[in-house]
Amino acid sequence: MAKELLKGNNAIAEAAVRAGVEAYFGYPITPQTELLEHMAVRMPELGRAFVQAESEVAAINMVYGAACTGKRVMTTSSSPGISLMMEGLSYIAGTEVPVVLVDVMRGGPGLGNIAPSQGDYHQIVHGGGHGDYRPIVLAPASVQEAIDMTAEAFDLAEKYRALVVVLGDGSIGQMMEPAELPPMQPLKTDVPEWAVTGAKGRERRLLTSIYLEPEKEEKVNIRLLERWMQIKKEEVRYKEYYLDDAEYVVIGFGTAGRVALSAVRAARAEGIKVGLFRPISLNPFPTKQIKRLADFAQSLLVVEMNSGQMLDDVALAVQGRVPLEFYGRMGGVVPFPDEILAEIRRLATVPPAETNGLVRERWLERLAIYNAGDINVNHN
Amino acid sequence: MSTIIDPNIVYERPEALADTVTHYCPGCTHGTAHRLVAEVLDEMGLLENTIGVASVGCSVFSYNYFNCDFVEAPHGRAPAMATGIKRVMPEHTVFTYQGDGDLVSIGMAEVMHTAARGENVTVIFVNNAIYGMTGGQMAPTTLPGMRTTSSPLGRDVETTGFPIRMAEIIATLDGVGYAVRRSLHDAANVRKSKKALRLAFEAQQRGLGFSMVELLSSCPTNWGITPTESLTFIKDHMIPAYPLGDFKVAEPLKGLKV
Numbered sequence: 001m002a003k004e005l006l007k008g009n010n011a012i013a014e015a016a017v018r019a020g021v022e023a024y025f026g027y028p029i030t031p032q033t034e035l036l037e038h039m040a041v042r043m044p045e046l047g048r049a050f051v052q053a054e055s056e057v058a059a060i061n062m063v064y065g066a067a068c069t070g071k072r073v074m075t076t077s078s079s080p081g082i083s084l085m086m087e088g089l090s091y092i093a094g095t096e097v098p099v100v101l102v103d104v105m106r107g108g109p110g111l112g113n114i115a116p117s118q119g120d121y122h123q124i125v126h127g128g129g130h131g132d133y134r135p136i137v138l139a140p141a142s143v144q145e146a147i148d149m150t151a152e153a154f155d156l157a158e159k160y161r162a163l164v165v166v167l168g169d170g171s172i173g174q175m176m177e178p179a180e181l182p183p184m185q186p187l188k189t190d191v192p193e194w195a196v197t198g199a200k201g202r203e204r205r206l207l208t209s210i211y212l213e214p215e216k217e218e219k220v221n222i223r224l225l226e227r228w229m230q231i232k233k234e235e236v237r238y239k240e241y242y243l244d245d246a247e248y249v250v251i252g253f254g255t256a257g258r259v260a261l262s263a264v265r266a267a268r269a270e271g272i273k274v275g276l277f278r279p280i281s282l283n284p285f286p287t288k289q290i291k292r293l294a295d296f297a298q299s300l301l302v303v304e305m306n307s308g309q310m311l312d313d314v315a316l317a318v319q320g321r322v323p324l325e326f327y328g329r330m331g332g333v334v335p336f337p338d339e340i341l342a343e344i345r346r347l348a349t350v351p352p353a354e355t356n357g358l359v360r361e362r363w364l365e366r367l368a369i370y371n372a373g374d375i376n377v378n379h380n
Numbered sequence: 381m382s383t384i385i386d387p388n389i390v391y392e393r394p395e396a397l398a399d400t401v402t403h404y405c406p407g408c409t410h411g412t413a414h415r416l417v418a419e420v421l422d423e424m425g426l427l428e429n430t431i432g433v434a435s436v437g438c439s440v441f442s443y444n445y446f447n448c449d450f451v452e453a454p455h456g457r458a459p460a461m462a463t464g465i466k467r468v469m470p471e472h473t474v475f476t477y478q479g480d481g482d483l484v485s486i487g488m489a490e491v492m493h494t495a496a497r498g499e500n501v502t503v504i505f506v507n508n509a510i511y512g513m514t515g516g517q518m519a520p521t522t523l524p525g526m527r528t529t530s531s532p533l534g535r536d537v538e539t540t541g542f543p544i545r546m547a548e549i550i551a552t553l554d555g556v557g558y559a560v561r562r563s564l565h566d567a568a569n570v571r572k573s574k575k576a577l578r579l580a581f582e583a584q585q586r587g588l589g590f591s592m593v594e595l596l597s598s599c600p601t602n603w604g605i606t607p608t609e610s611l612t613f614i615k616d617h618m619i620p621a622y623p624l625g626d627f628k629v630a631e632p633l634k635g636l637k638v
Contacts, residue, residue, distance in 0.1 A: 023468050049467035053460070054493035061457035061490070065433070065464025068451045073464070091454050196449035196465075198472055200428040206443050208434075208452035 013038035023049035025062035032104035060088030070195030090129030094209030098157035104173035107332025115332025116170035121309035246275030263340035394418035407607025456487025459494035498555025516602030551627030557588030565614035
């Protein structure tokens with residue numbers, strides 16, 4: 001297949017269609033609505049199920065029901081809609097049925113706005129629903145990655161009977177760039193041994209997340225956790241750029257990671273030995289790999305489009321062994337490469353004063369100066 | 381059902397009804413409703429292609445009592461789950477079994493839109509005017525003046541509003557093929573309830589759209605009266621507030637002999 005100019009939302013939808021998704025249930029919300037619209041055309045014309053639900057609450061429960069039959073199913077939404085789905089996500093995790101969810105994040109909290117954000121890191125990665133469960137979370141930084149990860153998400157979901165989230169943002173969903181779609185896959189024909197399909201010639205099956213006896217519920221929790229340990233072992237993904245001789249390392253995922261890469265390249269052109277580490281699986285988090293960065297880097301800079309939600313996971317990984325700085329934009333603001341470049345220059349010239357938990361305080365001070373328009377801070 | 385007709389057997393457990401002790405309180409009519417559904421599944425030969433959706437409330441364990449595949453939905457979301465199942469398994473029979481707290485309160489949106497879309501699923505709606513599982517709180521269906529643990533002085537319509545008549549509301553939607561209300565308070569009405577359940581599943585079989593049977597039921601434990609008094613309470617107080625009747629019956633069902 002040749003590369004085409006594709007819009008992120010449409011590309012994700014088409015990737016799911018080609019991966020053999022048999023049912024899509026969703027609700028309109030900007031900036032992911034084109035995804036639903038693409039499905040509204042493609043699914044019926046292929047004789048597959050499409051329902052525009054009355055709410056995200058209903059959409060995720062339609063997904064839950066359809067997933068119980070063992071078919072490939074998905075839903076998509078954006079931040080406030082994902083909040084509404086949390087109930088269903090917890091039930092899906094507790095029932096151990098495979099589901100693919102795409103979150104095209106927007107600014108928040110509350111109604112926020114429709115601009116790109118990474119504010120859902122906590123609610124997705126650390127789980128916004130009740131109980132002990134951990135979804136697999138993949139963060140694309142381009143339309144191509146969004147396509148590839150969507151297709152792969154179905155395989156991962158089925159392999160681990162787990163919830164897999166493709167965590168993009170408004171810019172991934174809305175931008176157009178050249179990308180290649182995978183070929184059309186035939187629909188899955190095998191029926192999992194746990195699926196409810198009618199008790200014909202076999203014992204009846206029950207899919208539930210209720211275990212009234214705490215000891216039985218604990219056993220389920222242990223099973224989920226053991227499966228998670230296996231996922232942690234086998235499914236960590238990340239990308240490294242210019243790390244071979246790096247003295248400083250920027251860490252960012254998704255769009256923030258991509259903007260940071262431009263800044264890293266610009267800094268390299270200036271002779272600063274800086275590299276980029278881009279986590280792709282936010283869950284399981286590349287903790288070990290980030291820990292290793294502390295072995296050679298003089299300092300690390302975490303860049304996010306939130307107030308430092310992944311920063312906490314990075315801090316846990318490096319355990320105070322290396323100075324850590326943070327730069328984030330929030331509320332739907334996307335950082336410019338120049339802003340991150342200025343931060344990289346700071347790393348290279350001004351050694352971080354301390355690493356004792358004042359990372360956010362220092363960042364907020366710099367952000368205030370930046371927002372006050374002191375261009376010397378960021379464009380010297 | 382046994383294919384060999386033994387003249388000595390006049391009554392036996394339906395094949396669709398699991399041979400197990402239920403958790404329902406003595407005198408509760410859930411057991412009757414379960415049996416009727418099981419008899420209909422047997423008679424229509426649907427057991428092997430049926431997927432049930434249990435709800436939250438006393439009916440949460442209904443999945444233990446039917447010998448067909450089952451899933452257990454979040455509170456109020458059974459019609460949404462049923463939609464998801466039916467859309468990918470259109471040849472299967474899909475039904476939900478929900479109480480009034482589940483269906484009329486937290487699940488109002490899901491049941492209304494499932495009906496409006498004309499999903500070919502059957503909803504068995506057990507209305508006993510109270511939250512049973514959580515210990516007798518006021519439901520949207522609680523009668524005015526009725527004492528519950530969350531309306532200890534009796535339901536005051538000035539502050540808590542009025543009972544909701546679901547069968548009538550559902551019947552206004554074009555996607556609905558069958559919407560009726562029956563009662564389980566005596567033998568004659570139990571037989572009428574069975575016939576209604578049969579017609580609801582017939583509606584689904586014939587692709588006539590959403591079907592719902594509202595069954596007026598008792599809750600002696602939380603009503604605080606005896607099982608016998610509870611049945612009388614249905615007759616004297618529930619039926620006047622929730623009149624029995626056919627609120628929508630699709631044409632092809634009208635002449636059907638069941």
